[in-house]
Amino acid sequence: MRRAPASHEKAPPAKAKPPARTEAESATVLYDVPGPRARRRNLLWTVLFLAALAGVAWWVIAGLDAKNQLEAAKWEPFVTDGRVWETYLLPALKNTVIAAGLAMVLALPLGALLGIARLSDHRAVRAGAGTVVEFFRAIPVLILMLFANAAYAEFTDISPETRPLYAVVTGLVLYNASVLAEVVRAGILALPAGQTDAAKAIGMRKGQTMAYVLLPQSVTAMLPALVSQLVVIVKDTALGGAMLGFAELLASVRPMSANYGANTIACFTVVAVLFVLLNVVLTTFASWLERRLRRGKRSTGAVVTAEAVEDLATPGEPPGPKP
Amino acid sequence: MFDFLEGYDLLGAFWVTVQLTFWSALGSLVWGTLLAAMRVGPVPLMRAFGTAYVTVVRNIPLTVIIVFTSLGLFQTLGISLGADRFTTINFRLAVLGLTAYTSAFVCEALRSGINTVPLGQVEAARAIGLSFPQILRIIVLPQAFRSVVGPLANVLIALTKNTTVAAAIGVAEAALLMREMIENEAQLILVSAVFAFGFICLTLPTGLLLGRLAKKVAVKR
Numbered sequence: 001m002r003r004a005p006a007s008h009e010k011a012p013p014a015k016a017k018p019p020a021r022t023e024a025e026s027a028t029v030l031y032d033v034p035g036p037r038a039r040r041r042n043l044l045w046t047v048l049f050l051a052a053l054a055g056v057a058w059w060v061i062a063g064l065d066a067k068n069q070l071e072a073a074k075w076e077p078f079v080t081d082g083r084v085w086e087t088y089l090l091p092a093l094k095n096t097v098i099a100a101g102l103a104m105v106l107a108l109p110l111g112a113l114l115g116i117a118r119l120s121d122h123r124a125v126r127a128g129a130g131t132v133v134e135f136f137r138a139i140p141v142l143i144l145m146l147f148a149n150a151a152y153a154e155f156t157d158i159s160p161e162t163r164p165l166y167a168v169v170t171g172l173v174l175y176n177a178s179v180l181a182e183v184v185r186a187g188i189l190a191l192p193a194g195q196t197d198a199a200k201a202i203g204m205r206k207g208q209t210m211a212y213v214l215l216p217q218s219v220t221a222m223l224p225a226l227v228s229q230l231v232v233i234v235k236d237t238a239l240g241g242a243m244l245g246f247a248e249l250l251a252s253v254r255p256m257s258a259n260y261g262a263n264t265i266a267c268f269t270v271v272a273v274l275f276v277l278l279n280v281v282l283t284t285f286a287s288w289l290e291r292r293l294r295r296g297k298r299s300t301g302a303v304v305t306a307e308a309v310e311d312l313a314t315p316g317e318p319p320g321p322k323p
Numbered sequence: 324m325f326d327f328l329e330g331y332d333l334l335g336a337f338w339v340t341v342q343l344t345f346w347s348a349l350g351s352l353v354w355g356t357l358l359a360a361m362r363v364g365p366v367p368l369m370r371a372f373g374t375a376y377v378t379v380v381r382n383i384p385l386t387v388i389i390v391f392t393s394l395g396l397f398q399t400l401g402i403s404l405g406a407d408r409f410t411t412i413n414f415r416l417a418v419l420g421l422t423a424y425t426s427a428f429v430c431e432a433l434r435s436g437i438n439t440v441p442l443g444q445v446e447a448a449r450a451i452g453l454s455f456p457q458i459l460r461i462i463v464l465p466q467a468f469r470s471v472v473g474p475l476a477n478v479l480i481a482l483t484k485n486t487t488v489a490a491a492i493g494v495a496e497a498a499l500l501m502r503e504m505i506e507n508e509a510q511l512i513l514v515s516a517v518f519a520f521g522f523i524c525l526t527l528p529t530g531l532l533l534g535r536l537a538k539k540v541a542v543k544r
Binding site: 046140143243262271 | 363364365366367368369372379381382383384385386387389390391394395398399400401402437445449455458459463484485487488490491497498501502505511515518519522523526527
């Protein structure tokens with residue numbers, strides 16, 4: 001298993017893969033700068049594509065109109081009527097945020113612990129953590145939630161009202177901690193090996209090396225992959241609404257559309273927009289944080305993207321060589 | 324010990340899971356490749372469409388998409404995808420939702436694969452006068468596909484697990500059967516272990532086989 005490529009800003013290693021191109025670059029290398037004929041051809045394609053899009057849009061709008069889904073009365077409550085927000089959307093949004101927030105707060109340290117355990121020098125610790133991680137990564141998060149829900153009902157006396165929240169958070173934590181463990185492992189493996197050597201040279205113990213040298217630096221490198229996992233957490237809370245009766249955003253669609261004249265399409269649109277906004281806020285904050293951290297002196301310039309983690313962690317493979 | 328399994332069509336439920344995975348994988352491979360071609364192509368409008376599609380779809384929960392196909396597309400707009408039995412309609416709606424969602428991830432995986440093809444190859448192709456569709460079809464995509472077998476395997480595994488979301492609209496696959504069995508049977512731990520084992524049987528071999536294939540076909544550079 002190869003190590004996640006560490007990209008150095010100044011001197012790329014001689015045998016490294018060619019550095020991944022940025023979007024702007026890849027857009028200009030696959031075709032020439034358009035001349036007069038290419039511009040005409042591009043224009044033709046633009047017009048054709050626009051026509052196709054317009055056709056689809058017309059079909060959708062005609063379909064919506066035929067079922068009276070475009071009536072102003074079905075859409076305007078979201079703008080004019082504050083009660084839609086007070087009764088349905090804001091409490092639901094609050095529940096989504098609570099579940100996602102709790103899951104993040106619990107899954108991050110657990111994931112870090114599992115990830116570090118997978119890099120341990122002791123075979124037993126490595127194998128144990130590896131088994132846990134691979135097991136929970138191989139199982140759908142919905143199965144974990146259904147199990148947690150039933151288990152809380154059978155073995156604990158958590159009240160039926162709060163049980164869905166516990167079940168959702170439990171499922172999310174078990175699944176995402178094991179994915180985050182892989183992120184942490186990839187982040188630590190992406191650091192230059194010289195960091196560990198230097199730490200050993202000045203007499204640090206293994207725990208000290210991890211706590212003072214490897215982890216702080218890898219956090220910056222891990223952020224992109226970390227954030228795409230946090231987005232997954234936010235999205236997966238919707239499973240609780242659909243299958244466990246957890247009162248989050250998706251679950252608010254049914255009562256809302258029942259009370260506002262069967263405006264199903266409008267409700268779904270608003271809920272989808274809220275989810276997108278929530279995730280965009282999360283990713284924007286993360287990229288701001290990443291820029292801030294990169295400006296500091298702690299970064300090695302290594303980047304671990306979600307793809308690097310996936311490369312590293314094909315399920316079922318034994319843990320890779322240690323640094 | 325396992326007599327609680329009697330009366331349930333466990334294999335049938337997992338077979339539905341496999342079918343969901345197969346058709347959605349096929350659909351999202353096609354649609355995802357088209358999206359990736361749009362995103363790297365010379366037509367600005369198509370590039371913008373591809374980018375917008377991927378950004379929006381990746382940020383909406385799959386559950387919302389799947390439930391929308393049932394509540395929105397079928398029950399409100401009457402789109403039944405040419406089927407007349409409820410089970411068939413829900414199955415096809417689930418495949419539609421899974422395809423729409425997964426293709427965004429296929430597109431992203433493929434685009435990162437396109438970026439691994441060395442510049443010189445594309446420049447050489449342009450120098451001998453190949454057009455953009457030719458470059459993509461003959462030079463870039465064959466190499467890109469070979470280098471993204473690993474990431475695509477991960478997308479396929481994620482898809483296999485995501486098919487459980489179809490339970491939300493009543494497709495009789497594994498997760499729905501599990502919920503039913505949990506309600507009716509006393510052996511919670513055993514029931515859950517059976518389903519966990521079923522999914523491990525589906526995902527682990529996929530990862531191992533495709534991981535091996537990925538190493539075999541990877542372009543040596």
